[in-house]
Amino acid sequence: MSEKIKEYPGHRIKTADLRAGLVPLIRYKPEAKFAFSAGAAMSRFLEELKNGRILASVCKKCGRIMVPPRTFCEICFKPVDDYTYVKDTGKINTYSVSFIAADASRVKEPTIVAVIELDGASPGMGILHKIGEIDWKEVKFGMRVKAVWKPPEQREGAITDIKYFKPLKEGEE
Amino acid sequence: MEMFGKRRVAVIGAGMTLFRRNLKETGKELCWEAAKMALDQAGLELKDIEAVVMGTAPDAFDGVHMKGEYLADGAGARKKPYMRVFVGGGTGVFTPIAGWWHVASGMFDTCLVVAEEKMSSCFPHPAYAFHTIFDPIMARPLGVTLIWIFALEMHRYMHVHGIKKEQIARVAVKNKQNALDHPCAQLPQKITVEDVLNSEVLCWPVQRLDISPTSDGAAVAVLAAEHVAKQLTDNPVWIDGVGWCIDSTYWTNRDLYYPKYVECAARMAYKMAGIKNPPKEIDVAEVYDPFDYKELHHMEGLMLCRKGEAPRLTEEGVTQRDGDLPINPSGGLLGVGNPIAAAGMMKVCEIFWQLRGEAGKRQVKKDARTGLAQAWGDLMQYGSVIIMRS
Numbered sequence: 057m058s059e060k061i062k063e064y065p066g067h068r069i070k071t072a073d074l075r076a077g078l079v080p081l082i083r084y085k086p087e088a089k090f091a092f093s094a095g096a097a098m099s100r101f102l103e104e105l106k107n108g109r110i111l112a113s114v115c116k117k118c119g120r121i122m123v124p125p126r127t128f129c130e131i132c133f134k135p136v137d138d139y140t141y142v143k144d145t146g147k148i149n150t151y152s153v154s155f156i157a158a159d160a161s162r163v164k165e166p167t168i169v170a171v172i173e174l175d176g177a178s179p180g181m182g183i184l185h186k187i188g189e190i191d192w193k194e195v196k197f198g199m200r201v202k203a204v205w206k207p208p209e210q211r212e213g214a215i216t217d218i219k220y221f222k223p224l225k226e227g228e229e
Numbered sequence: 230m231e232m233f234g235k236r237r238v239a240v241i242g243a244g245m246t247l248f249r250r251n252l253k254e255t256g257k258e259l260c261w262e263a264a265k266m267a268l269d270q271a272g273l274e275l276k277d278i279e280a281v282v283m284g285t286a287p288d289a290f291d292g293v294h295m296k297g298e299y300l301a302d303g304a305g306a307r308k309k310p311y312m313r314v315f316v317g318g319g320t321g322v323f324t325p326i327a328g329w330w331h332v333a334s335g336m337f338d339t340c341l342v343v344a345e346e347k348m349s350s351c352f353p354h355p356a357y358a359f360h361t362i363f364d365p366i367m368a369r370p371l372g373v374t375l376i377w378i379f380a381l382e383m384h385r386y387m388h389v390h391g392i393k394k395e396q397i398a399r400v401a402v403k404n405k406q407n408a409l410d411h412p413c414a415q416l417p418q419k420i421t422v423e424d425v426l427n428s429e430v431l432c433w434p435v436q437r438l439d440i441s442p443t444s445d446g447a448a449v450a451v452l453a454a455e456h457v458a459k460q461l462t463d464n465p466v467w468i469d470g471v472g473w474c475i476d477s478t479y480w481t482n483r484d485l486y487y488p489k490y491v492e493c494a495a496r497m498a499y500k501m502a503g504i505k506n507p508p509k510e511i512d513v514a515e516v517y518d519p520f521d522y523k524e525l526h527h528m529e530g531l532m533l534c535r536k537g538e539a540p541r542l543t544e545e546g547v548t549q550r551d552g553d554l555p556i557n558p559s560g561g562l563l564g565v566g567n568p569i570a571a572a573g574m575m576k577v578c579e580i581f582w583q584l585r586g587e588a589g590k591r592q593v594k595k596d597a598r599t600g601l602a603q604a605w606g607d608l609m610q611y612g613s614v615i616i617m618r619s
């Protein structure tokens with residue numbers, strides 16, 4: 057703001073007026089429904105989750121093994137050459153611990169979320185998922201983790217077929 | 230100097246509204262108030278404006294889909310060439326960049342650049358409106374929120390450089406203090422590092438006082454070609470460099486400790502402005518600070534210091550208004566408020582006022598001739614940078 061300007065437009069609504077319903081509040085629940093096509097690579101990825109396997113794409117030009125898999129390499133801008141499986145183990149690249157829900161309300165039990173670099177994928181290739189079976193204060197960068205899968209009959213071809221990743225003990229694979 | 234574009238472009242006027250949660254004014258009215266102020270400052274009337282560029286972020290905040298059209302009358306766009314730009318949080322600095330090419334290209338002699346956001350329409354919290362920005366297959370089923378992913382980035386940055394929360398908290402202390410001198414500021418406060426560290430944990434390592442508020446507001450600038458600017462004012466502020474860049478949307482495949490895309494945008498802008506040594510040549514900078522760690526992260530991406538060095542400069546007071554490299558003298562998003570697009574545009578306005586010597590109590594101590602404003606957005610992947618000179 058310039059010191060040449062002496063008046064600043066804008067008037068705040070009083071909280072009491074908001075609470076008293078003096079501000080028109082339109083409650084709107086969208087009825088729109090979306091059927092997202094997953095595409096060729098991600099459809100296979102979701103099918104393989106039902107089998108307890110994690111699918112990756114291979115680009116021979118840049119040499120990357122990519123998770124999540126994709127039909128084209130965004131660097132080389134060409135179709136990927138192959139698909140392969142990576143392990144359901146990996147290490148924590150970074151993590152955070154959420155004490156609030158999507159609507160910003162407090163939650164009782166915090167959610168630990170992490171970017172997990174999966175074994176067998178190229179370095180730095182992570183996926184977003186949750187961490188479980190550990191107190192949040194014990195989580196460490198670089199910690200080895202393994203997927204905890206839903207029982208096969210409960211899997212539905214979704215990223216949530218992996219319930220979360222749990223820490224691996226020393227020497228565990 | 231190497232000339233990019235056809236013509237040199239100046240900012241000749243700027244205006245803004247109060248930044249507040251729950252403003253009575255509609256989005257259109259906020260645009261009009263800030264636009265009228267900017268036109269008055271430039272000594273122009275709406276009939277003198279040849280084109281209008283509007284910048285505003287997700288429609289879901291205002292709750293009006295296609296809000297470029299919704300806001301057009303307030304932006305003074307009636308019967309004029311008009312477009313809306315949107316690059317997430319990067320919009321506020323990208324909007325004047327789009328205005329710049331309207332004029333630099335030779336298409337128009339004047340352009341009104343309008344940025345607006347009204348986030349408090351969305352109940353119970355605008356964070357909710359962000360759900361649909363995430364990948365529907367990999368991310369949404371997990372219940373992902375924006376604060377999750379920013380906390381992931383902050384934590385990675387802290388881990389790679391061994392940065393402590395105390396160091397990052399100093400940014401919040403500085404910016405909220407700076408905002409005490411900004412008449413439009415929403416959250417000016419005198420707080421301590423301890424206050425930040427003791428504030429409510431939202432998503433570790435992010436706490437309540439690490440974060441900017443939900444805001445309504447608008448900010449506007451008037452751009453003019455050189456021959457018009459020189460007729461209208463003795464002290465135009467020139468836009469000498471612009472840059473913008475996006476990185477891959479596969480953000481879990483990138484190392485979040487460093488914003489390479491901000492570096493790319495900065496290199497583009499520095500090259501255009503003929504800047505070889507940014508820390509020496511930039512006198513004052515408004516870098517995007519929706520969270521306190523982002524100011525440090527962005528100082529490094531903008532090459533205003535070496536990687537991992539920004540916390541130390543902050544501790545040493547280098548980034549204070551009387552320091553060698555004042556950062557966010559306005560009070561930033563942390564102090565002035567964060568109506569997304571309007572917040573980025575507020576930074577451009579602040580550099581304009583700083584370079585004109587009109588910033589009053591906020592004026593930086595050094596004789597500022599070259600300034601920078603930057604914004605950041607999308608899925609931690611977009612940078613927009615503008616360099617201005619008096």
Ligand SMILES: [Zn+2]
Nearest residue numbers: 115118129132
């Ligand atoms: Zn490739």
